[in-house]
Amino acid sequence: MKRKLLAATAVACVGAAWALDALAQAKPETLVKQRQAAMTLQGKYFGPLAGMAQGKLPYDASIVQRNAGYLDVLDKLPWDGFDPRTRDVKSAALPAIWNEPAKFREAQERLQSEVSRLVSASKGGDEGAVKAQIGALGKACGNCHENFREKQ
Amino acid sequence: MKRKLLAATAVACVGAAWALDALAQAKPETLVKQRQAAMTLQGKYFGPLAGMAQGKLPYDASIVQRNAGYLDVLDKLPWDGFDPRTRDVKSAALPAIWNEPAKFREAQERLQSEVSRLVSASKGGDEGAVKAQIGALGKACGNCHENFREKQ
Numbered sequence: 001m002k003r004k005l006l007a008a009t010a011v012a013c014v015g016a017a018w019a020l021d022a023l024a025q026a027k028p029e030t031l032v033k034q035r036q037a038a039m040t041l042q043g044k045y046f047g048p049l050a051g052m053a054q055g056k057l058p059y060d061a062s063i064v065q066r067n068a069g070y071l072d073v074l075d076k077l078p079w080d081g082f083d084p085r086t087r088d089v090k091s092a093a094l095p096a097i098w099n100e101p102a103k104f105r106e107a108q109e110r111l112q113s114e115v116s117r118l119v120s121a122s123k124g125g126d127e128g129a130v131k132a133q134i135g136a137l138g139k140a141c142g143n144c145h146e147n148f149r150e151k152q
Numbered sequence: 153m154k155r156k157l158l159a160a161t162a163v164a165c166v167g168a169a170w171a172l173d174a175l176a177q178a179k180p181e182t183l184v185k186q187r188q189a190a191m192t193l194q195g196k197y198f199g200p201l202a203g204m205a206q207g208k209l210p211y212d213a214s215i216v217q218r219n220a221g222y223l224d225v226l227d228k229l230p231w232d233g234f235d236p237r238t239r240d241v242k243s244a245a246l247p248a249i250w251n252e253p254a255k256f257r258e259a260q261e262r263l264q265s266e267v268s269r270l271v272s273a274s275k276g277g278d279e280g281a282v283k284a285q286i287g288a289l290g291k292a293c294g295n296c297h298e299n300f301r302e303k304q
Contacts, residue, residue, distance in 0.1 A: 034196045037189035041229060067287045073225040077193060 022128055024147040028086040035081025037089070038074055045070045046141065048116075053134035065122040071115045071137075079108055092150040114140040180238040187233025188243070190226055197222045198293065201270075205286040216282055217274040223267045223289075231260055244302040259296040266292040 026034075045067040051057035052064065082097050082104070097104050114137040121133040197219040203209035204216065234249050234256070249256050261285075266289040273285040 037192040037196075040186055040189040041193070044189075044229075068231070073222055077196075077222070130290055143153055 005145055028083070028089045031081040031083050031086050032089045032091050035078040038077035038081070042071060042074045042078075045074065046137070049134045050108075050138055053131040053138075059127055059131075061122070061125075061127070061130070064118075064134075068115065068118045068122045072119050075108075075112050075115050092152070094148050094150060097148050104144075107140070107148065111137075111140045112146060162269045174185075176223070180235070180241045183233040183235050183238050184243050187230040190230035190233070194223060194226045194230075194293075196290070198228065200291055201286045205283040205290075211279055211283075213274070213277075213279070215283070216270075216286075220267065220270045220274045224271050227264050227267050229259075246300050246302060249300050256296075256300055259292070259300065263292045263296060 048057055049067055050063055052059045082093065084098055086093070087095075087098060114133070117128070118133045118137050121130045124130075200209055200220055201216055201231070204211045234245065236250055239247070239250060264286070270282070270285045270289050273282045276282075
């Protein structure tokens with residue numbers, strides 16, 4: 001009981017705004033902001049890997065392994081943000097996302113599967129295999145953008 | 153050799169823009185966008201936990217465990233974005249971030265430590281303990297915002 005009271009008090013002090021946000025159904029604009037945040041971070045952690053695979057940045061196995069681990073979480077975060085309620089919010093999302101949901105889902109799964117393979121490869125010591133897998137992951141990103149994102 | 157060529161070709165096709173971004177030193181505006189993205193996602197996954205701890209959302213142990221795991225990665229991502237080069241970019245960051253770096257670092261470590269404790273608690277079955285730890289984590293968020301973020 002004492003613990004419950006402590007918990008309630010602590011949360012009441014600092015969590016009010018978050019809890020209110022969570023209580024209300026998320027606004028479409030919030031969903032778009034959140035999914036774009038996940039894409040931004042995927043770009044942050046994939047970018048250096050692409051540079052390494054192209055030989056434009058020095059290869060650093062520890063950064064590859066760290067970023068692959070981050071991507072393995074980040075690649076799960078954007079998708080619930082593509083709620084049909086967001087269709088009218090300005091973004092680069094193409095209608096194909098909602099018109100071809102199975103294909104969109106398949107593109108997400110391909111991404112997650114290529115990231116998993118990169119996580120595995122990054123734990124081995126074969127730089128060539130890691131670079132090839134970075135290439136395969138980049139193709140999964142590109143494939144989804146090609147079909148579901150407005151040309152940038 | 154063949155594998156290297158394949159890797160180079162695949163990456164050349166799809167990774168060019170990312171690699172270029174990674175090659176150039178990130179622009180201050182990009183760093184701010186990336187750190188704000190990490191904060192946005194921390195809010196996305198902490199919000200429902202605060203709601204549960206306050207009894208305003210039904211308690212769901214599997215969501216707590218999932219979100220705690222996500223937060224355990226997300227809590228590592230914002231900090232390199234607080235580069236001194238971003239001081240002049242409009243944001244809610246207070247000068248204390250750069251004037252009191254040890255205190256800022258300590259606030260980050262407190263957050264990470266409270267998230268770690270939540271990850272552990274969420275694997276046990278003690279709902280009261282989990283809610284108390286959500287409260288402690290909320291206080292770590294609030295403590296850092298209080299000292300290092302403009303009042304919202």
